[in-house]
Amino acid sequence: MRQESVLVAGGGIAGLAVARALRSHGIRAVVSERTAHTSAPGLAINLPGNAVTAFAELGLKDELEKTGRPTRRREYRSAAGRLLFEVDEDEFWGPDSRPRCVRRSDLLALLDEPHEDNRRRSVIESVRPSAGGAEAAFADGQVEQHDFVIGADGVRSVVRQSLFPEQTSSSAVISTASFRIMAPNPGVDCFTAWSGDGSAFLLIPVDDDEVYAFASAAGGGHVDADPSWLSRTFASYPEPVKPVVAHAQRRPDALYHSPIEEIRIGEWSRGRIALIGDAAHATAPIWAQGAALAVEDALTIADVLAEGDWDTAGTRYQQQRRERVRHVQTATDRFSEALALPLEVRELNMPIAGPRAYREVFGPLRSK
Numbered sequence: 001m002r003q004e005s006v007l008v009a010g011g012g013i014a015g016l017a018v019a020r021a022l023r024s025h026g027i028r029a030v031v032s033e034r035t036a037h038t039s040a041p042g043l044a045i046n047l048p049g050n051a052v053t054a055f056a057e058l059g060l061k062d063e064l065e066k067t068g069r070p071t072r073r074r075e076y077r078s079a080a081g082r083l084l085f086e087v088d089e090d091e092f093w094g095p096d097s098r099p100r101c102v103r104r105s106d107l108l109a110l111l112d113e114p115h116e117d118n119r120r121r122s123v124i125e126s127v128r129p130s131a132g133g134a135e136a137a138f139a140d141g142q143v144e145q146h147d148f149v150i151g152a153d154g155v156r157s158v159v160r161q162s163l164f165p166e167q168t169s170s171s172a173v174i175s176t177a178s179f180r181i182m183a184p185n186p187g188v189d190c191f192t193a194w195s196g197d198g199s200a201f202l203l204i205p206v207d208d209d210e211v212y213a214f215a216s217a218a219g220g221g222h223v224d225a226d227p228s229w230l231s232r233t234f235a236s237y238p239e240p241v242k243p244v245v246a247h248a249q250r251r252p253d254a255l256y257h258s259p260i261e262e263i264r265i266g267e268w269s270r271g272r273i274a275l276i277g278d279a280a281h282a283t284a285p286i287w288a289q290g291a292a293l294a295v296e297d298a299l300t301i302a303d304v305l306a307e308g309d310w311d312t313a314g315t316r317y318q319q320q321r322r323e324r325v326r327h328v329q330t331a332t333d334r335f336s337e338a339l340a341l342p343l344e345v346r347e348l349n350m351p352i353a354g355p356r357a358y359r360e361v362f363g364p365l366r367s368k
């Protein structure tokens, strides 16, 4: 008897996580990833406590603890370096869900189990519902029939374009784009964010020697791709931002400039096709919920498929996830709007509003 199969479009965080979760239920998952290797840009990713919990649910707690470094504290500072507020993340999340900053390549390697059904250089061009399942067309001309298709193919998802061609991405409220780079650690020992008039800079250590740096506009500004934007914008920022900006000027080859696009759509499924991760709801990384939501989606849709009735699985998955994703989207908009307030108002409000926002955003995410 033929085993029912789920085609997973995309082998990023969402795709690899859902393949693992499906296989743990005994469901066959075929992963099609367009790139030849685990995409391993030399960057890092910040994992708040609920992301750590989701990785533990996937069975990867011990492996995750061997990568990167725990983030025990956050500091939010003005562009002049003044401490506006801090958060004891250790105390907030507890030891089982302690946030971490890890290299993306380590995270993908940890998720990527060797499996004959994990295909590389396999590019999906379109999908469409078909009798009792879904049909996928590949760039090499092949057409395959599967019992279910999961679009985990990121913010520019072709699965989403096939289902909802009228839905497009929008630019994030905080900033049109960002720069990211790994740099020698200038002495930072926790998540440290500085924000000024129209700009924001974040450093998180991945270990004692290296930090992950993220720089963007604030209040919706444009970030052009020329690295001199960094030296112009952050010229008056204090230590330890300066040496990181100087490093970025010396190493433009290691600097990533990327647009920050969002997906806000009403439906994530049609028939036996569903979207997860960024394909469904890419959100500006203000609260760093991308990986967390992707892995939570993966766990939920795998559970729903394991329960049976694949005709309604997409709708049931969406019902279970919608409210949590909406909470993150609303929180992202609120903080983006707060960053657009006049500087004096923002700096006056931050010491009270900042810790409250942290609790209001992450409190509900501590439980499922």
Ligand SMILES: Cc1cc2nc3c(=O)[nH]c(=O)nc-3n(C[C@H](O)[C@H](O)[C@H](O)COP(=O)(O)OP(=O)(O)OC[C@H]3O[C@@H](n4cnc5c(N)ncnc54)[C@H](O)[C@@H]3O)c2cc1C
Binding pocket: 009, 010, 011, 012, 013, 014, 015, 032, 033, 034, 035, 039, 044, 045, 046, 047, 051, 122, 123, 124, 125, 152, 153, 154, 155, 157, 158, 178, 180, 258, 259, 260, 261, 276, 277, 278, 279, 282, 285, 288, 289, 290, 291, 292, 294
């Ligand atoms: C500037 C920036 C900073 C961020 N920082 C953080 C952070 O600190 N913490 C956090 O949790 N999140 C962060 N995020 C968000 C996070 O990176 C994403 O939410 C997460 O990577 C989503 O994973 P995904 O698997 O859904 O999509 P992706 O990572 O985009 O993976 C999609 C995969 O699908 C493949 N693919 C695409 N099209 C096809 C096709 N047609 N056929 C086959 N394969 C295909 C791609 O090659 C890719 O491997 C950040 C995002 C940005 C833009």
